[in-house]
Amino acid sequence: MITIDSLTVRYGRFTAVDDVSFTARSGRVTGFLGPNGAGKSTTMRVMVGLTRPTTGSASISGRPFADLPNPGLEVGVLLDASAQHAGRTGREILTIAQRTMGLPSARVDQMLHRVSLTGAEADRRVRNYSLGMRQRLGIATALIGEPEVLILDEPANGLDPAGIRWMRDLLREYADQGGTVLLSSHLLHEIEVIADDLVVIGNGRIVAQGTKAELLEAAGTVVRAASPHALATALEAGGISATVSPDGAVRTEADATRVGQAALAAGIALTELRSADGAGLEEMFLELTAESQREGVAA
Amino acid sequence: MSTTAVTLEREVAEPRSRKAPAPIPMSRIVGVELRKMFDTRSGFWLMMSVGIAAVLATAATILFTPHENLSYDSFAGAIGVPMTIILPMIAVLAVTSEWSQRSGLTTFTLVPHRGRVITAKLVSTLLVGVASIAIAFTVGAFGNLAGSAILGIDTTWDIPLENIATIFLADALGMLMGFTLGVMIRNSSGAIVGYFVYALVLPASLGTLAAYQDWFHDLQGWVDFNFASAALYDGLPSATDWAQIGVSGLFWLVIPLAVGLRLVLRSEVK
Numbered sequence: 001m002i003t004i005d006s007l008t009v010r011y012g013r014f015t016a017v018d019d020v021s022f023t024a025r026s027g028r029v030t031g032f033l034g035p036n037g038a039g040k041s042t043t044m045r046v047m048v049g050l051t052r053p054t055t056g057s058a059s060i061s062g063r064p065f066a067d068l069p070n071p072g073l074e075v076g077v078l079l080d081a082s083a084q085h086a087g088r089t090g091r092e093i094l095t096i097a098q099r100t101m102g103l104p105s106a107r108v109d110q111m112l113h114r115v116s117l118t119g120a121e122a123d124r125r126v127r128n129y130s131l132g133m134r135q136r137l138g139i140a141t142a143l144i145g146e147p148e149v150l151i152l153d154e155p156a157n158g159l160d161p162a163g164i165r166w167m168r169d170l171l172r173e174y175a176d177q178g179g180t181v182l183l184s185s186h187l188l189h190e191i192e193v194i195a196d197d198l199v200v201i202g203n204g205r206i207v208a209q210g211t212k213a214e215l216l217e218a219a220g221t222v223v224r225a226a227s228p229h230a231l232a233t234a235l236e237a238g239g240i241s242a243t244v245s246p247d248g249a250v251r252t253e254a255d256a257t258r259v260g261q262a263a264l265a266a267g268i269a270l271t272e273l274r275s276a277d278g279a280g281l282e283e284m285f286l287e288l289t290a291e292s293q294r295e296g297v298a299a
Numbered sequence: 300m301s302t303t304a305v306t307l308e309r310e311v312a313e314p315r316s317r318k319a320p321a322p323i324p325m326s327r328i329v330g331v332e333l334r335k336m337f338d339t340r341s342g343f344w345l346m347m348s349v350g351i352a353a354v355l356a357t358a359a360t361i362l363f364t365p366h367e368n369l370s371y372d373s374f375a376g377a378i379g380v381p382m383t384i385i386l387p388m389i390a391v392l393a394v395t396s397e398w399s400q401r402s403g404l405t406t407f408t409l410v411p412h413r414g415r416v417i418t419a420k421l422v423s424t425l426l427v428g429v430a431s432i433a434i435a436f437t438v439g440a441f442g443n444l445a446g447s448a449i450l451g452i453d454t455t456w457d458i459p460l461e462n463i464a465t466i467f468l469a470d471a472l473g474m475l476m477g478f479t480l481g482v483m484i485r486n487s488s489g490a491i492v493g494y495f496v497y498a499l500v501l502p503a504s505l506g507t508l509a510a511y512q513d514w515f516h517d518l519q520g521w522v523d524f525n526f527a528s529a530a531l532y533d534g535l536p537s538a539t540d541w542a543q544i545g546v547s548g549l550f551w552l553v554i555p556l557a558v559g560l561r562l563v564l565r566s567e568v569k
Contacts, residue, residue, distance in 0.1 A: 049411040050404065050568040066411040069322035077408045083401035087339030093405075096338075099331050100323065100409045125340075141405065 007056035016042045018204040024182040029175045031195030032184035039204040040184040072101040075149045076142030081134035086127035090137045101145045111140040131158025152183040168194045192281045202289035220253040224272035238262030328419040349431040352381035357442030370455035374439035387477030390424045391490045394481030403568045428474045469531035482559030524551035
């Protein structure tokens, strides 16, 4: 379990992280979402003791990170896959982690196998690695101590579709076995597929948090009928505000149950009725972080 | 609504119970840091350069030193020059690569007490330094034996044991200086340039100053650490020499090292 309590990080007058509190629970994958520069990485660096908080605290299983006697065995960390000495081989980087944690040396080959790096690849120097290979190596380093908590910053970056699927399965399995997984990403689809809980951050502040189900429910419903305008009128009559998209879909913030009942009462046959996920997370993300978006996207 | 929540809620397994791990012993961190000094191509060849430079300097001494002057001291002197450059570079890079190569992100996460990591780096640096100087003296001794045999002259051993000890100390102080620049600057090229300014540029300008300004001539030993510690190479230092090494070392080594360590412990690792 990871607990962040009233965490604030200031650099001079700039507040990078502003009074952030959340908990990443065991047995669940927590997605940490936010636009670039929102404070995700800073928050994660505070969790592992690389950055000092101005106020507030972060703890892993109830203890500050620095109090963990051998942190690699309790927390697997991948903050930046490219932050490795370019002149070391992949195998050497894993060996350093294995030795630091005091693990048997056979673990290195096991982990290389687990992240699908071949022996030849492992003996190449990291400067010759693609970003995807660096991510795999970074994940191997995070997993080598069999920790019960994983903290991963943008782990899907640079992975190919098969790699993304592989990682998703791996993290799912980790959480299902009782592990705590916190991963940040701006790849919304990835987060949506894998996360159980979401924490959305913008401009250093938490703008939303909760289970994925709760948050996406808030994103509303998409509904279609033969005549969108008739449907929209019927929903308005039922006290549900709705808008008609150019593609003929009717969108509303009400949940699917109410929308279905209103349509039934008006005698309109629906051709589609679903919660607005899919686009939902993206909509929610853009809406919640609108103020902090560089592009100034209006929700 | 509640049904949706229930179906999406997963069966949460109990966290695997495990016993608390033992703390990482210091010896292991030193071992890892020692390994990291050798495990890159550049690091490996930097280490090899100690032996290579010693052999080259020895060969040059046999070839170019007039026969009547050839003694152990000629070999030690010739090998000593590259050592005073290479050893501090080893010390600089042991510290700065964590920042310049950003590997510190992993290092300081696996061992979240930077003081322990830096101490381990200092210990492994000094171990490498002592081993290097021992190798240099050994190569020089073989050179002295070979040189005198080739030239058909008597083998002269003219470095007293206590002077060997002070040469060890002088080289260790040079490494500490490199280490200090490493923790102060935390950037490989910056710290290396810093060392060359300290070791090559400053002595020339301060030497000039001392040559033309009488007031500085008497003062130099007390304020110029490089100048003061040079006494360690030429026989046993006098009490005044020791005092000068101590006083100038306070300003050049002890205080900057303390400041640098504080910066390392507090700075953000990105």
